[in-house]
Amino acid sequence: MNILITGLITGSMLALLAIGFSLIFGVARIVNIAHTAFYMIAAYTIYFLSAKLGVSPFWAMLIAVAVVVALGLLAYRFLIDPIREHEAAVLIATIALAMIMQEAMLLIFTGDYLTVSALIQGFFVVGGVKVFHQQVLTFVVVLIILAALWLLLMKTNLGLAIRSTAEDREVANLMGMNESRLAMITMAISVALAGLTGAVIVPLAVVSPFMWMEPLIIMMAVVVLGGLGSIKGSFVAAYILGFTEALVVFLIPKGAFLKGSVALSIMILVLLLRPEGLFGVSFEEER
Amino acid sequence: MTMISPAVQLKRLVTLVRTEVLVLPSRVIVAMFVLALLGLPLVSQNPYLIRVIILTSVFAILAASWDLLSGFTGQMNFGHALFFGMGAYTSALLNIHFAIPPWGSVPMGALAAVLTGLIVGIPCLRLRGTYLALTTMAFPIILMGIVFALPDLTGGELGISGLQRLSNSLVGNYYIYVVTMLVLSAVMWKITDSHTGIIFHAIREDELAVRASGINTTRYKLMAFCLSGFFAGISGGMYAHYMRIAGPSTLEVSMSFSVVIWAVFGGLATIYGPIAAVFVLFPFLEFVRFWPEYRTMIFAVVVLLILLYMPEGIVHWARDKMEKECPRCKIRNVATRKSCRVCTALLD
Numbered sequence: 266m267n268i269l270i271t272g273l274i275t276g277s278m279l280a281l282l283a284i285g286f287s288l289i290f291g292v293a294r295i296v297n298i299a300h301t302a303f304y305m306i307a308a309y310t311i312y313f314l315s316a317k318l319g320v321s322p323f324w325a326m327l328i329a330v331a332v333v334v335a336l337g338l339l340a341y342r343f344l345i346d347p348i349r350e351h352e353a354a355v356l357i358a359t360i361a362l363a364m365i366m367q368e369a370m371l372l373i374f375t376g377d378y379l380t381v382s383a384l385i386q387g388f389f390v391v392g393g394v395k396v397f398h399q400q401v402l403t404f405v406v407v408l409i410i411l412a413a414l415w416l417l418l419m420k421t422n423l424g425l426a427i428r429s430t431a432e433d434r435e436v437a438n439l440m441g442m443n444e445s446r447l448a449m450i451t452m453a454i455s456v457a458l459a460g461l462t463g464a465v466i467v468p469l470a471v472v473s474p475f476m477w478m479e480p481l482i483i484m485m486a487v488v489v490l491g492g493l494g495s496i497k498g499s500f501v502a503a504y505i506l507g508f509t510e511a512l513v514v515f516l517i518p519k520g521a522f523l524k525g526s527v528a529l530s531i532m533i534l535v536l537l538l539r540p541e542g543l544f545g546v547s548f549e550e551e552r
Numbered sequence: 553m554t555m556i557s558p559a560v561q562l563k564r565l566v567t568l569v570r571t572e573v574l575v576l577p578s579r580v581i582v583a584m585f586v587l588a589l590l591g592l593p594l595v596s597q598n599p600y601l602i603r604v605i606i607l608t609s610v611f612a613i614l615a616a617s618w619d620l621l622s623g624f625t626g627q628m629n630f631g632h633a634l635f636f637g638m639g640a641y642t643s644a645l646l647n648i649h650f651a652i653p654p655w656g657s658v659p660m661g662a663l664a665a666v667l668t669g670l671i672v673g674i675p676c677l678r679l680r681g682t683y684l685a686l687t688t689m690a691f692p693i694i695l696m697g698i699v700f701a702l703p704d705l706t707g708g709e710l711g712i713s714g715l716q717r718l719s720n721s722l723v724g725n726y727y728i729y730v731v732t733m734l735v736l737s738a739v740m741w742k743i744t745d746s747h748t749g750i751i752f753h754a755i756r757e758d759e760l761a762v763r764a765s766g767i768n769t770t771r772y773k774l775m776a777f778c779l780s781g782f783f784a785g786i787s788g789g790m791y792a793h794y795m796r797i798a799g800p801s802t803l804e805v806s807m808s809f810s811v812v813i814w815a816v817f818g819g820l821a822t823i824y825g826p827i828a829a830v831f832v833l834f835p836f837l838e839f840v841r842f843w844p845e846y847r848t849m850i851f852a853v854v855v856l857l858i859l860l861y862m863p864e865g866i867v868h869w870a871r872d873k874m875e876k877e878c879p880r881c882k883i884r885n886v887a888t889r890k891s892c893r894v895c896t897a898l899l900d
Contacts, residue, residue, distance in 0.1 A: 296682060298809075344856060351863040353628075353816045358859055360809050361852040368849035478805060482693055485686040493682060526697030529690035533675060536687060540678040 268511045274400055276507025277407035278466050282480060283487040283499040284414065285458030290493060291431030293448040295345060296356055301477040301484060302363035303456050307333045307463030308472045309370055312381050322381070326464035330457055337456030341449065363477060370474040379472040403465045410461055411500070417454075418496065427451055482525065483510070486532040492542030502543060506531070575893055576884060577874045582824065585831075589730050593723045602726050606794060608834045609733035613787035615814040615826035616740050621780035622812075623820035624744055625773055626756030628681070630689035632811045634672065635665040635781045637692060637803035639788025641699070644712040644798035654718045658789035665785025666778045673777030677770055689808065696803040711799025718793055729790065733827075736783055741823045743779065752776055753821065813855055819865025828867055 286300045307329040314325035340362055348354045389396055418424035430437040430447050438444045470476065487506055491498025509531055510524040517523060535543065573579045592605065618632045643661030646652045652660070672691055679687055699706045706712065719725045743749055751772050754762045763769050792798040801807070818829030833851070840850050862869035875884045876899055878892035885893055892899060 290682065296685070344860065347860055348863040353812075353820060354859050354863040357813050357816045358856055360813060361856040361859075364848055364852035365856070368846075368852065372845060372849070482689065482805065486690060489683055489686045522700035523697045526694040526701075529694050532690060533687060536679060536683070537675050540680075540683070542683070 268508070268515050270396060270400060271514070272504070272508035272511035273404055274466075274469065274507075275510055276504035277404055278462055278480070278503075279484055279487050279507055280500050280503035281407060281410065281458055281462040281465075282484045283491065283503055284411075284496055285455040285462075286484055287488050287491075287493055287496070287499055288427070288431075288458075289448075289451055289455040290488075292427055292451040293349070294352070294434075295349070295448075295452075296352075296359065297455070298356065298359040298481065299340070299363040299366065300455070300459050301481040302366040303333050303337055303459040304463040304466075304480070305370065305472075305474070305477040306336060306366055307460040308381075308467040308470070308476065309374060311464060311467050312374075312379050312472050315381060316379075322468075329464055330460040333460035333463070334453050334457050337459075338449065338453055341452045346445070346448075367474045367477065374474070376474055381467045381472065399468050403469060406465050410458070410465075414454075414458070415496070423450065479525070483528060486529055490532045490535055490542055492544040495542070495544040498542055498544030575886065577886060578871055578884075586734060589734070593726055597722065599722060602722055604835055604838050606726060606729040607791075608831055609729045610787050610791045610794065611810075611814070611834055612733050612827040612830040613736050613790075614784055615811055615818070615830050616737055616823050617780045617783035617787065618811045619815045619818075619820060619823055619826045620740050620744065620752075620783065621776045623815060623822070623826075624749065624752040624756060625776045627676070627773060627776065628685035628688075629780075630685045630812065631672075631691045631693075631808050632780075632784060633803050633805070633807035634668060634688075634692040634695060635784035636788040636791070636807060636811075637695060637798075637800075638668045638781075639665045639785030640792035640798040640802045641706065641712070641788075642785075643789035644715055644792045645705070647715050647793070648712055654716055654789075654793045658718075658786060658793065661789035661792075662782050662785035665781040665788065667781075669777040669781025670774065673774045676777070677773055689805070692803045692808060693805070696800055699800055699803065707799075709800060711797050711801075712792075713797040713799075715793050715796045715798070717796065718790070725794070729794070732786075732790065736786065737823065737827055740783060744821075744823055748772070748775070756821070817855060817858065817865060819867035819869075822865075822867055825865050825867035829865070832866070 282301060282304065286297060289295050289297050289300075310329035310332050311322070311325045314320040314328060315322045320328070344358050344362060345355055348358060389398075416424075418428060426437070426442050426447055427450075429440070430442060430444060430451075434444060437447075483506060487499055487502045490506065491500070491502030506528045509528050513524045513527045573583055589605070593602070614632070614636055617635070618629065621627055621632075622629045639658075639661035641661075642664035643654070643657035646657040646660055647654065668691075672688065676684055676688060700708055703709075717725060718728050744752065751762065751767060754767075755769050755772060759769055788802060791802070814829045814833060815826040817833065818827070819825030833855075836854070837847065837851055840847050843850070858866065871884075874887055876887050877884055878895060878897055878899060880897040881892060881895040883892060883894050885899060889899060891897065
């Protein structure tokens with residue numbers, strides 16, 4: 266039961282992060298290493314607003330998402346956009362960005378571990394295991410966000426534009442889509458997803474300046490495993506890896522050290538059989 | 553075979569220096585850099601300065617080895633710490649448990665890194681671009697998990713400490729590291745300049761075309777993985793023996809990231825670019841240790857700002873400022889010249 270709950274929560278978190286990451290990669294070919302750093306910023310903003318200023322947690326979460334989106338757009342406009350043709354440079358720029366955010370948080374809030382109180386208190390018992398209401402809430406909110414995102418991508422004009430740009434940038438551009446504006450909007454959506462992840466997960470996690478490192482790796486594993494640019498793939502892969510981690514932690518002695526290793530080994534094994542990931546379509550080679 | 557008298561040889565050398573080195577500012581800078589490095593202990597034997605330069609040399613080898621793999625063949629490797637850590641841990645284990653002196657353990661560590669290069673390379677060859685970058689990032693983390701799970705053998709979080717140094721004297725150590733760095737860099741540069749290097753470069757530009765020319769690209773990519781692993785393994789072993797400890801920090805994600813930062817900052821596919829970048833950035837990082845809490849922040853901001861203005865890396869930027877290429881014979885000239893030094897064509 267514990268395994269099931271931990272798996273669902275980790276999986277949901279990874280799904281949100283991974284989808285955001287693969288959206289911006291799909292549309293603008295940006296590998297945004299700072300993606301999980303935005304998630305960290307959201308967590309800190311919520312901590313600051315709710316624990317220091319006494320804002321109610323719900324509003325704190327909304328403000329945090331807005332702050333993160335603003336930061337993301339600023340970073341995109343001034344740091345990433347000017348050097349977009351140089352793929353390697355963009356990569357380094359986002360790494361540097363993540364480092365700057367980490368250091369800024371370290372300076373402002375010191376390296377102490379912080380916690381945020383849950384939105385709703387209390388728990389109920391299923392099969393002899395405590396299930397906190399907050400955990401249920403997190404899971405439900407994640408599902409709602411994912412459903413909303415699915416509607417946005419599949420049913421609206423904007424979603425159509427995003428998907429077609431992801432498929433073929435040049436043709437989408439020829440069809441009259443403003444590629445750079447679209448990249449901007451996608452960046453906003455992607456960063457908002459990172460912010461939302463931070464918002465829903467923060468009552469269950471420990472807030473620290475280094476909290477972005479670990480999910481970053483697993484998130485990338487999810488994205489690769491599911492197939493770059495495939496939302497469904499990211500979703501399935503997130504739960505596969507989430508449950509794997511939970512299983513390893515609970516069933517193997519010293520599992521906490523090995524959880525990353527096992528999850529990543531699974532990713533590599535799958536890639537050996539299907540180099541384009543579980544649901545990825547093998548792209549026509551870009552030349 | 554006739555003997556050439558020393559005087560004639562000397563004269564030839566002087567002519568070579570005058571016609572090939574002194575004509576280009578970039579070559580003069582490289583020559584002066586080598587001389588300054590070799591002459592430094594004669595001027596100052598400040599232990600701190602020597603230590604910084606030794607570590608800089610170690611990381612220069614590492615950054616250059618990344619460039620050999622990722623810069624030249626375009627196989628973005630985000631887990632270069634794997635080779636570094638593998639070299640460090642192997643040579644540390646051999647040194648501690650089997651009492652093999654550093655002269656033996658460092659090359660063995662490098663061989664272990666070559667082996668990991670093979671093991672990692674074979675599955676990775678099926679992947680391309682971003683898939684490859686993200687997958688390679690996983691390997692050092694897997695190894696780190698294993699290190700933490702076997703604390704009896706690897707010392708867990710504390711690492712393996714108490715290794716022998718390569719040499720016990722300060723200056724002796726300095727010369728060993730600096731000369732190794734210079735020699736290995738020259739070897740790497742020669743490799744990239746050779747037939748193999750041209751194929752590496754071609755793979756990056758257009759793998760399909762290379763394959764169509766009847767070249768087994770898989771073999772060359774695997775070779776790049778092994779070569780790069782070899783040099784990175786040497787630098788890992790040397791690092792372990794200098795710090796006298798091999799710990800999990802050698803496998804961290806930030807280590808892999810630093811390597812990428814150095815190489816891209818310096819300029820890809822040059823070998824000397826990453827080396828220059830390490831020699832700029834690493835001492836710079838030491839210099840800002842006066843404000844320890846701002847150190848990483850300053851580092852990141854500097855990297856970001858420089859990338860905004862020179863996205864190709866500092867070496868390419870500096871070369872384009874100081875020199876220009878002759879439009880007719882493609883030979884480089886000082887920017888101040890009006891006509892090409894070889895074919896006398898007008899430079900624009």
